[in-house]
Amino acid sequence: EANQRGAKFLCIIKLPVASRKVNTEVNTRKKTFTEVQTERLEQAERTVLIKCPSRLNEKKLLQYLSSHGKINSHFFFENRGIHALVEFSEKSSVASLQDVVGIPKAAEHHVVPFKSRLFTFTLKNPVTKAAQETPVHLSPQSHIPVNELIQKLYRADSISSQMYILLNEYQLTEENTKLRFLACSLVQDFARAYFPDSTVKPFGSSVNTFGKLGCDVDMFLDFHDTQEHATQMKKGPFEMEYQMKRLPSERLATQKILSVIGDCLDNFGPGCMSIQKILNARCPLVKFAHQPTGFQCDLSVSNSIAIKSSELLYIYGNLDSRVRALVFSLRCWARVHGLTNSVPGTWITNFSLTMMVMFFLQKRSPPIIPTLDQLKELADEKDKHIIGGNDCSFVSDLSKINPTKNTETLDELLCDFFEYFGNFDFRKNSLNLRRGKEVNKPESSPLYIWNPFEQDLNISKNVNQPQLEKFVAMARESAWILQKEDRTQRMINKEPWGLAALLTPFGKSNPNKMRRTKGLGSETIRSLLDSLKLSNASNLQKAVGK
Ligand code: CTP
Ligand code: MG
Numbered sequence: 001e002a003n004q005r006g007a008k009f010l011c012i013i014k015l016p017v018a019s020r021k022v023n024t025e026v027n028t029r030k031k032t033f034t035e036v037q038t039e040r041l042e043q044a045e046r047t048v049l050i051k052c053p054s055r056l057n058e059k060k061l062l063q064y065l066s067s068h069g070k071i072n073s074h075f076f077f078e079n080r081g082i083h084a085l086v087e088f089s090e091k092s093s094v095a096s097l098q099d100v101v102g103i104p105k106a107a108e109h110h111v112v113p114f115k116s117r118l119f120t121f122t123l124k125n126p127v128t129k130a131a132q133e134t135p136v137h138l139s140p141q142s143h144i145p146v147n148e149l150i151q152k153l154y155r156a157d158s159i160s161s162q163m164y165i166l167l168n169e170y171q172l173t174e175e176n177t178k179l180r181f182l183a184c185s186l187v188q189d190f191a192r193a194y195f196p197d198s199t200v201k202p203f204g205s206s207v208n209t210f211g212k213l214g215c216d217v218d219m220f221l222d223f224h225d226t227q228e229h230a231t232q233m234k235k236g237p238f239e240m241e242y243q244m245k246r247l248p249s250e251r252l253a254t255q256k257i258l259s260v261i262g263d264c265l266d267n268f269g270p271g272c273m274s275i276q277k278i279l280n281a282r283c284p285l286v287k288f289a290h291q292p293t294g295f296q297c298d299l300s301v302s303n304s305i306a307i308k309s310s311e312l313l314y315i316y317g318n319l320d321s322r323v324r325a326l327v328f329s330l331r332c333w334a335r336v337h338g339l340t341n342s343v344p345g346t347w348i349t350n351f352s353l354t355m356m357v358m359f360f361l362q363k364r365s366p367p368i369i370p371t372l373d374q375l376k377e378l379a380d381e382k383d384k385h386i387i388g389g390n391d392c393s394f395v396s397d398l399s400k401i402n403p404t405k406n407t408e409t410l411d412e413l414l415c416d417f418f419e420y421f422g423n424f425d426f427r428k429n430s431l432n433l434r435r436g437k438e439v440n441k442p443e444s445s446p447l448y449i450w451n452p453f454e455q456d457l458n459i460s461k462n463v464n465q466p467q468l469e470k471f472v473a474m475a476r477e478s479a480w481i482l483q484k485e486d487r488t489q490r491m492i493n494k495e496p497w498g499l500a501a502l503l504t505p506f507g508k509s510n511p512n513k514m515r516r517t518k519g520l521g522s523e524t525i526r527s528l529l530d531s532l533k534l535s536n537a538s539n540l541q542k543a544v545g546k
Contacts (some may be wrong), residue, residue: 006048006274019381022162030318043072043178049292050084051120054075054134061121068100069093075175076136079294084121092359114193116270117186118292120247128273139175141294146336146503154491154502159482160408160410168329170212180206183293184219184347190264191221195257198223200299201307207311209317210327210354212365217295221261222275222302240424254301255279261299262286303486304387305453308350311396312452316369322410323369327357328500329414336503338473339467346464348447349469355433355449360417362436366406368519371436374451375401388468392453418479422472478502 018349031039052061058076058151061084065071070089077083083112088094099113143149149169156162182200204218205211248479271291278285293432317324330351333350334340338471341347378395385392395401429438430448441448442456446468471531481501488495496504 024149028399028540032398033207033314037207040177040181041185041199043087043202044090044181046072046094047085047178047182047185047386048094048097048117048119049182049186049291052082052084052089053122054082056082056136057123057133058136060123063120065097068096071235074242075139075178077141077179079141080291080317082136082138083292084527085175085182087178096286111269114190114268114270116189118270139173141176141179141213143170143276146332150496150500150503153498154494154496155502156498158409159414159498160325163414165255165285166332166499167325167328168403170332172211176213176305177206179293180217180295183217183290183295183297186290186292187219187265187297190269191261194260194265195221195223197473203303203307203310205350208323210313210331210350212328212331217290217297218295218300218306220300220302220307221257224302225306255284257301258284258299258524260287262288288406297311304385305392306423306452308385308392308453309451312359312372312394312421313354314396315375315396315398315401316361319369319401320404322408322413323357323361325410326361326413326417327354330357330417333478333502334471336505337470339474344462344463347467348460349462352447352449352460352463354469356399356431357417357432357439358505359433360420361413362433363420364406364408364413366404366407368404368408370401372434372507373436387453390453390455393496402525411498414481415482418475418482422476423477426472427469474506477506 020304050061055357062071062074065086065088066086069092072085072087074084077085094117098117101119103111111156144152152165152169153162156165163335172492173202181415184200185204188198190201191198199222200219201215201217201222235260247256249418258279262275265272265286265288269288273289273291274287276287278287283300283303283306285298288297289295290297314508330353331340332352336349339348342349342351358369362371370396375394376391378400379393380395383393383396425438426447428440430441430450432450433452434437434450439450443458445458445461445463446465447460447463448458449460482498485497486495486500490501532542
């Protein structure tokens with residue numbers, strides 16, 4: 001807290017930022033991934049975060065801020081007190097505001113000469129009448145708990161509408177997305193103190209259309225613009241000792257850069273807490289909690305392959321509304337049953353699970369989404385990207401991709417997903433999204449999903465045999481529930497049905513379980529139940545290998 005307050009208002013670091021033009025032509029069609037990124041990053045640079053008193057005169061606040069320039073948008077949210085995110089229409093308004101704010105007295109705090117975009121709003125004479133302090137509307141930054149969601153699902157009329165309800169409750173809001181880009185932009189202010197040409201951009205679920213409220217912000221430090229500049233330069237007689245000392249490996253450079261940025265955030269970053277440098281990981285990163293926005297952040301150095309996967313998922317998520325609805329439901333299902341976990345381990349990650357869903361959608365007849373090879377065929381000159389010898393080209397313009405002719409309902413897709421992976425030959429086959437085909441596993445990892453952009457990399461290498469078995473068992477149990485449930489009876493009994501039944505831990509509040517196990521296929525159910533406890537259910541082992 002002292003850190004946050006102490007560093008709040010001080011001296012500006014003047015950063016040379018080329019103001020980016022927002023393309024107005026694109027308003028009529030769906031924006032490309034890069035267009036969205038560019039527009040939102042530029043927005044974030046004109047944005048400030050203001051801590052407000054619990055009783056607030058919204059009009060006064062806006063009036064005061066307007067004296068520094070036009071306000072494009074604003075909203076309030078709760079995060080250890082009320083905060084306002086305010087987006088000015090011009091970047092100069094931020095500097096104008098910074099120039100007139102008070103600075104904590106040096107006797108009280110040892111100030112650090114960094115001027116940030118975090119402010120506290122206090123009125124000297126809080127004599128404003130209570131009547132003027134109307135409660136402000138708070139925009140929610142987290143989703144409702146699962147048990148509340150399940151209540152809402154009762155009222156739906158089909159599994160498909162249940163899945164859209166879940167999507168609506170869990171997906172990132174416009175406000176939450178703005179806050180995520182602001183967090184990156186605030187970190188960028190610090191990164192630029194060291195590396196004036198760097199940018200900090202979000203990737204992963206914050207931008208790939210599959211993020212849910214509350215998920216971490218994955219961000220990376222990008223020097224790409226500088227590199228482009230370097231390759232475009234005409235060769236003269238001079239060579240610059242550019243950017244940094246020459247180091248023997250890119251990895252070492254990455255570690256050193258992250259190390260100093262980590263220290264910088266730790267020492268001077270207002271509201272940056274619990275900084276952890278994880279520099280020896282395959283992909284080195286700095287983890288920290290960004291208190292002003294309330295996000296847990298993972299900062300790494302530009303990883304072009306990971307960004308390409310984010311763009312690929314962005315395209316898939318935008319092609320057909322069923323794609324995101326299915327992924328959100330399955331991510332939630334996997335979390336409820338402990339198949340995924342917020343800490344890293346031997347379980348399936350959300351990223352792997354999402355790729356499994358994409359693979360499944362490529363395999364429908366007719367396919368719901370194209371394979372990566374098909375997207376590559378649609379790529380034009382400017383879409384060409386070769387990264388580390390790997391061809392990562394694919395089309396960026398969504399309008400070039402023909403809509404699917406597939407008309408299956410989400411009810412069918414959800415059930416078939418469980419059946420498909422409940423019976424998938426994981427012993428023998430791997431998932432290849434580039435070709436949209438199962439191919440023989442190149443090595444013996446229990447679950448093998450090809451990294452679409454890096455040959456010979458398995459994105460689910462971390463998954464062990466028991467976790468895969470648990471996944472298969474849960475998929476089979478879920479298919480069974482969906483196929484066998486008597487929906488009308490369950491609705492009459494006020495029992496969870498459809499998606500709600502799948503999001504209720506199995507065996508806990510399923511009063512029908514005992515009845516069901518006596519019926520058809522009780523042997524199968526018994527062994528499935530056993531396998532849930534990760535025991536040696538033999539039929540499952542046959543399916544998943546070992
Ligand atoms: N990534 C990757 N290969 C992996 C793991 C991750 O390329 N084996 C990339 C993906 O682009 C992924 C991003 O890193 O989207 C962030 O990883 P992670 O945070 O694990 O996944 P998210 O997609 O962000 O999902 P979550 O909501 O669980 O954070
Ligand atoms: Mg993430």
